[in-house]
Amino acid sequence: MSHISISLLVWILFLFGCPLFSQVVQEEKIENKPAHPVLDPNHKRKIISVFNEPSGARYFSINPGVQFISSSVDIVGPNGKAVMAEETNSVSRNTKLMYDLKTKDWQIGEYWGVFVLNRNGSFLNTRQIITVTPTVENENGRDNVDLQTEVKGTYSMLLPVLYLGKGGNDNFRIGMGFGVGSVNLQGTADFNDGIGLFTNAVVFNSGNTFDNKIDNLGRFSLLTTGNIDGDPYKAYLLSNLSAGNNLELLGAYSLLTGKSSGSIEPISYLMFAAAANGQLNPLEIYALSTLSRGKVDSRTNYAKSYYFFYEIPIGPVTWRLGFGGPFYTQNNYTIDISGFEMSLYTPIEI
Structure with missing residues (x-):
């Protein structure tokens, strides 16, 4: 060769x-x-765990802890809107106890998986964000003011969550969840961008007769200040406010059912007392004075819900940064409850 x-x-x-x-x-x-990531059996977080598994809870975990949460409630109706905000954002006011529940992790790939999260929250918003004339100090033309209104309530969300992170209970997670929630919301709001009392006074004075003034105010209130829960009895009273003793019945109904703020707004009461010129009793004057603030009374078990979060295990606790909440539509009103959250919790794995 x-x-x-x-x-x-x-x-x-x-x-x-x-x-x-x-x-x-x-x-x-x-x-x-290896077919799946191998977890070091000797590497375990110092947390309460019934089965003491490094891969996390065998069935579910209870997550008690504390959270700093700032919430807002946006209510948009057919003829107006109300943006409800926190009075102040401070550690003492916004720090609350938390008690989330979470199922076991189903690690689908090396770097991602799924679980189901039950997240619960509460809120109390006593300020409204209204449109104002822009100034040097307030360039965006929005102001957080006290209109003697407030909304409060609770919500609970059930969220299938897709997360990015390795298997095991000692790795960071970035997750997003979408699901359903139940909401319980009550209170009052000004749907006229902070000038509800002024607009009511204009509508009241537009009538030719005294009964016409009362009817105009009732119908205007029905259209603009909220009937989220579709209360048929209140809708009937507002649409026929001068007939019979409907005005007096509206005052009694508001007091007995708690469907107003439950307190007398001094300026509004004095304004209508002067306009009545002795023709109305105190209960009827009270009924008129409550119409400058819209009723907010809403409950649902079918709210769409979302939640985005980032969390890092730190020894026996987990630090989490999250944003989300429920939103839904009821009787042509759209309610959006959102919260920015920073929390520390200790998983109890079962």
Whole structure:
């Protein structure tokens, strides 16, 4: 065999041998690679765990802790809106206890998985954000003011969560969840951008007769200041406010059912007392004075809900930063409850 033939044979073996050797090496690596990430059994977080598994809860975990949460409630109706905000954002006011529930993790891939989260929250918003004339101090033309209104309530969300993170209970997580929630919301709001009392006074004075003034105010209130829960009795009274003793019945109904603020607004009461000129009793004047603030009374078990979060285990506790809440539509009103949350909790794994 000539020198050229030997060289040619060596090159042929080299060209076909290298890919074959590379394939064998890759196959050996694949065979030696574990099907799932191996968790070090000696590496465990110092938390309460019934089964003491490094992969996390076997069934579910209870997550008691504390959270700093700032919430807002946006209510948009057919003829107005109310943006309810916190009075102040301070550690003492906004720090609350929390008690989330979470199922076990289902690790689908090396870096992602799913679980189901039950998140609960409460809120109390006593300020409204209204439109004002922009100034040097307030360039965006929005102001957080006290209109003697407030909304409060609770919500609970059930969220299937998709998370980014490795398996095990000692790894960070970035997650997003979408699901359903139940909401219980009560209170009052000004749907006229902070000038409810002024607009009511204009509508009242537009009537020709005293009964006409009362009817105008009742119908205007029905259209603009909220009937979220679709209360048929109140709707009937407002649409026929001057008939019979409907005005007096509205005052009694508001007091007995708690469907107003439950307190007399001094300026509004004095304004209508003067306008009545002795023609109305105190209960009827009270009924008129409550119409500058819209009723907010809403409950649902079918609110759409969302939640985005980032969390890091730190020894026995987990630090979490999150944002989300429920939103839904009821009787042509859209309610959006959102909260920014920072929390520390200790998982109790079962």
